[in-house]
Amino acid sequence: MLHFELVTPERLVRSEEVHMVVVPGTDGDFGVLEGHAPFMSTIRDGALSVYRAPNAQPETVAISGGFAEVNARGLTVLAERVD
Structure with a gap:
């Protein structure tokens, strides 16, 4: 499982273990699975x-601006705003 955190400047919105996250990158959408470089x-x-699981329907969250980082701990998305 992939450790995923969604953060805004004001608060931690979510921190959980998931199967995959697809992020709207500036250069196009990209998917992140456990073990991603x-x-x-x-x-x-x-x-x-x-x-949340393979073959599951995705839960979508509207985000505005920011950046995403994948490292050995997982995926962190720091969004300017989460709607």
Whole structure:
């Protein structure tokens, strides 16, 4: 499982173990699974898709601006705003 955190400047919105997250990157959407290579990207306004399990329907979260970082601990998305 992938450790996923969604953070705004004001608060930690969510911290959980998930199967996959698809992030709206500035250069296009990208998916992150457990074991992904270290990576950093700016993000555009759009929908973050969170898959809790393989073959599950995604939960979408509207986010605005910010950046995403993948490291050995998992994926952290720091969004300017979460709607």
